[in-house]
Amino acid sequence: MMALSKGKINTPYTVNCINTSQEDLREFLFTLGCYPGEKVTIISKLASNYIINIKDARYSIDEDLANAIMV
Amino acid sequence: MNTVNIVVAIVLAAIIGLAVLKIVRDKKRGVKCSGCPHSCTCSVKDSCD
Amino acid sequence: MKIALAGNPNSGKTTLFNAITGRVEHVGNWPGVTVEKKEGDIKQSLNPKKENLIVVDLPGAYSMSPYTSEESITKDFVLTEKPDAIINIVDATNLSRSLFFTTQLLELGIPVVVALNKSDLTEEKGIAIDIPALSDALHCPVIQTVAAKSANNGLPELINAVITVVRSGKKQVALNIGGVRNASTKEQFEKADKKRFAVVNTIVAEVERRKVSSEKQTLQDKVDRIVAHKWLGIPIFALIIWLVFSISQTWVGPWFADTFVGWIDLLYESVAALLGEEVNPVLGALLLDGIIGGVGAVIGFLPLIMVLFFCLALLEDCGYMARVAMVMDRFFKKVGLSGRSIIPMIIGTGCSIPGVMATRTIKNERQRRTTAMLAPFMPCGAKLPIIALFAGVFFSDNSWVGTSMYFLGIVVILLGALIIRQITGDFSRSYFIMELPEYRIPSVKRAAISMLMRAKAFIIKAGTIILVSNAVVQMLQTFDWQLQVVAETAPETSILATIASPLALLFIPLGFGMWQFAAAAVTGFIAKENVVGTLAVCFGITNFIDTEELALVGGAADVSSVMGIGAVAALSYLVFNLFTPPCFAAIGAMNSELESKKWLAAAIAFQLSMGYVLAFLVYQIGTLATTGSFGAGFLGGLIAVAVIAGTIGYLMRKGSKKEQSLPEIGVVKA
Numbered sequence: 080m081m082a083l084s085k086g087k088i089n090t091p092y093t094v095n096c097i098n099t100s101q102e103d104l105r106e107f108l109f110t111l112g113c114y115p116g117e118k119v120t121i122i123s124k125l126a127s128n129y130i131i132n133i134k135d136a137r138y139s140i141d142e143d144l145a146n147a148i149m150v
Numbered sequence: 151m152n153t154v155n156i157v158v159a160i161v162l163a164a165i166i167g168l169a170v171l172k173i174v175r176d177k178k179r180g181v182k183c184s185g186c187p188h189s190c191t192c193s194v195k196d197s198c199d
Numbered sequence: 200m201k202i203a204l205a206g207n208p209n210s211g212k213t214t215l216f217n218a219i220t221g222r223v224e225h226v227g228n229w230p231g232v233t234v235e236k237k238e239g240d241i242k243q244s245l246n247p248k249k250e251n252l253i254v255v256d257l258p259g260a261y262s263m264s265p266y267t268s269e270e271s272i273t274k275d276f277v278l279t280e281k282p283d284a285i286i287n288i289v290d291a292t293n294l295s296r297s298l299f300f301t302t303q304l305l306e307l308g309i310p311v312v313v314a315l316n317k318s319d320l321t322e323e324k325g326i327a328i329d330i331p332a333l334s335d336a337l338h339c340p341v342i343q344t345v346a347a348k349s350a351n352n353g354l355p356e357l358i359n360a361v362i363t364v365v366r367s368g369k370k371q372v373a374l375n376i377g378g379v380r381n382a383s384t385k386e387q388f389e390k391a392d393k394k395r396f397a398v399v400n401t402i403v404a405e406v407e408r409r410k411v412s413s414e415k416q417t418l419q420d421k422v423d424r425i426v427a428h429k430w431l432g433i434p435i436f437a438l439i440i441w442l443v444f445s446i447s448q449t450w451v452g453p454w455f456a457d458t459f460v461g462w463i464d465l466l467y468e469s470v471a472a473l474l475g476e477e478v479n480p481v482l483g484a485l486l487l488d489g490i491i492g493g494v495g496a497v498i499g500f501l502p503l504i505m506v507l508f509f510c511l512a513l514l515e516d517c518g519y520m521a522r523v524a525m526v527m528d529r530f531f532k533k534v535g536l537s538g539r540s541i542i543p544m545i546i547g548t549g550c551s552i553p554g555v556m557a558t559r560t561i562k563n564e565r566q567r568r569t570t571a572m573l574a575p576f577m578p579c580g581a582k583l584p585i586i587a588l589f590a591g592v593f594f595s596d597n598s599w600v601g602t603s604m605y606f607l608g609i610v611v612i613l614l615g616a617l618i619i620r621q622i623t624g625d626f627s628r629s630y631f632i633m634e635l636p637e638y639r640i641p642s643v644k645r646a647a648i649s650m651l652m653r654a655k656a657f658i659i660k661a662g663t664i665i666l667v668s669n670a671v672v673q674m675l676q677t678f679d680w681q682l683q684v685v686a687e688t689a690p691e692t693s694i695l696a697t698i699a700s701p702l703a704l705l706f707i708p709l710g711f712g713m714w715q716f717a718a719a720a721v722t723g724f725i726a727k728e729n730v731v732g733t734l735a736v737c738f739g740i741t742n743f744i745d746t747e748e749l750a751l752v753g754g755a756a757d758v759s760s761v762m763g764i765g766a767v768a769a770l771s772y773l774v775f776n777l778f779t780p781p782c783f784a785a786i787g788a789m790n791s792e793l794e795s796k797k798w799l800a801a802a803i804a805f806q807l808s809m810g811y812v813l814a815f816l817v818y819q820i821g822t823l824a825t826t827g828s829f830g831a832g833f834l835g836g837l838i839a840v841a842v843i844a845g846t847i848g849y850l851m852r853k854g855s856k857k858e859q860s861l862p863e864i865g866v867v868k869a
Binding site: 147 | 292293294299414420424427428524528628630631633
């Protein structure tokens with residue numbers, strides 16, 4: 080298990096857990112389809128932001144969130 | 151008072167009167183700011199035509 | 200018949216709403232533009248039988264499960280207003296996520312019609328969707344739509360399907376997702392929602408064929424990597440804003456403006472000729488200088504503003520602005536905000552009021568209030584005439600003036616956020632996640648409509664608030680306290696001058712300690728365009744733009760010599776007007792979003808201080824640089840600035856001591 084922020088570009092990872100004390104973040108990510116068992120792919124790393132692909136959509140997330148998503 | 155002055159006075163009264171009327175009417179309809187492009191969105195009520 | 204529009208953010212709800220009602224609501228190619236529900240009647244061409252059809256556009260949502268923090272306006276609306284049908288707008292390129300929400304809508308017992316929007320994009324992405332199979336699986340009609348297109352867009356079919364479904368009177372059948380009906384605890388709902396996603400996945404696997412996996416890198420991703428680049432991101436943004444200001448204020452705008460101002464001059468002259476010599480000078484001046492001159496000076500900037508709004512609308516439409524939010528996130532995070540705060544600020548470049556209102560979607564209270572307090576620092580549409588006036592008269596139409604004011608606005612916002620964070624002692628951080636919309640070629644038609652709407656609004660404003668303000672200013676300038684007409688040799692005895700003069704004393708350290716400027720700054724609180732109108736009335740200048748004509752009489756230096764200030768003082772005055780509190784209407788919006796009189800008072804005091812300090816710095820440093828010595832009133836101004844800085848510093852120290860508890864992390868979503 081590692082944080083998504085350590086992941087490589089263009090490699091599909093399977094979400095293991097969302098490591099946060101913030102319950103609403105977990106719920107929000109769930110509604111986007113980012114929950115244990117689902118796939119997530121890093122498209123680009125830009126400065127401190129990551130562009131990731133969940134389901135069929137692109138999202139921009141920050142470093143903190145990339146650290147919280149464990150794959 | 152010559153006629154020119156009377157005409158000008160009436161025209162002025164009409165222009166300013168209409169402008170004030172429009173502002174007052176907008177205020178009553180709940181539009182906060184006359185002519186704001188987002189009046190419909192800004193106002194509490196849905197009062198756009 | 201009441202129809203609700205519901206769907207994920209950025210699925211095109213408002214575009215569809217505008218297309219079926221003929222209304223023009225603000226649309227942006229990014230999520231979170233709509234924050235309130237909006238109602239409208241379906242337009243005639245789509246409703247040939249003239250039935251009573253009302254459509255309600257709801258803000259986007261990803262889900263409406265109980266126990267999720269997702270804004271549940273959709274749910275509240277459905278429960279309280281009981282619409283007769285729901286149009287669920289589904290992004291055809293993203294079925295696997297969108298259908299999650301669809302399955303929840305199906306459970307409300309209200310007929311649902313799915314509008315499979317953006318269906319024109321599926322083909323180029325190599326996606327094939329089996330519509331009948333999808334319709335079967337969801338137990339509801341599915342209609343392909345392209346809301347952004349004006350013809351052949353599937354909208355008549357959509358409305359027909361809605362009418363048919365409602366007429367049939369059948370209850371909506373929900374999908375069979377185990378455990379949903381009996382769920383009452385959070386755990387049970389979570390379990391059910393996992394099953395829900397599983398059901399969605401099965402449906403998608405059945406009806407959708409993708410030739411190209413969405414994980415594959417596309418051209419769009421390459422573009423993202425350039426425009427959101429660590430080092431290049433900001434320069435590219437600056438370049439684009441500079442281009443927008445260049446086009447509107449230097450290249451295209453003035454070309455239209457010259458012709459337009461020519462007409463206003465013509466009107467002025469013909470009315471003057473018509474009045475002849477016989478007219479009473481007070482009445483004549485009120486009509487000519489007060490109304491035609493004052494309003495004309497403001498209206499003269501209309502072409503420049505229209506071109507600017509056209510460019511900004513194109514920029515919003517193409518999807519670039521979401522990338523700006525991503526680039527700025529880094530800087531905003533350093534001062535305790537996040538990229539989410541950028542959206543209200545970008546909306547605020549049109550008008551601060553919707554900008555302030557857009558802060559409503561920010562969860563964290565301190566961040567929301569900070570953003571609402573600072574968003575008016577972006578140069579809004581009403582401030583553009585002031586920028587254009589001073590750029591034209593004192594800086595020969597240089598587009599760097601507008602661009603630098605735009606970026607100075609951002610810098611001031613960052614600085615302000617930093618100060619507020621220290622004062623409140625709330626160091627919480629937020630996660631930032633935002634859906635990136637696809638780039639698309641901006642629609643010239645949509646941009647033109649948006650531009651015309653704003654132009655109309657500008658004209659209405661000029662004909663009402665600004666006209667009345669100018670008439671009042673003209674009258675106050677004409678009479679003294681004994682209601683005698685002021686002698687031309689002693690304009691300082693007028694009511695206006697005696698009221699504004701004490702205020703002007705305060706402005707001496709800022710370089711514009713003249714009653715005319717003080718009066719204009721005050722009328723600017725009614726509407727920022729008034730600054731231009733009042734200056735026109737007070738100085739008796741009716742034409743600020745026609746550079747050609749001015750060039751004949753000695754160039755733009757002419758207007759500046761009438762005003763009696765130099766370029767440095769002009770820049771200082773510009774800065775002062777941009778960074779003082781916004782107009783009363785925007786203050787009203789701030790009041791309702793801040794939800795606290797204490798915060799509102801603090802916001803206004805902060806904005807006043809910010810305007811004063813910045814103008815002071817611009818004038819004194821500028822004067823020192825150009826003449827080698829400080830400007831007038833340096834010492835007095837320095838004391839005032841020191842008092843302001845001292846107060847803020849004290850509050851910041853007090854605030855940061857308060858900070859003891861661990862920083863809490865709040866989620867921000869867009």
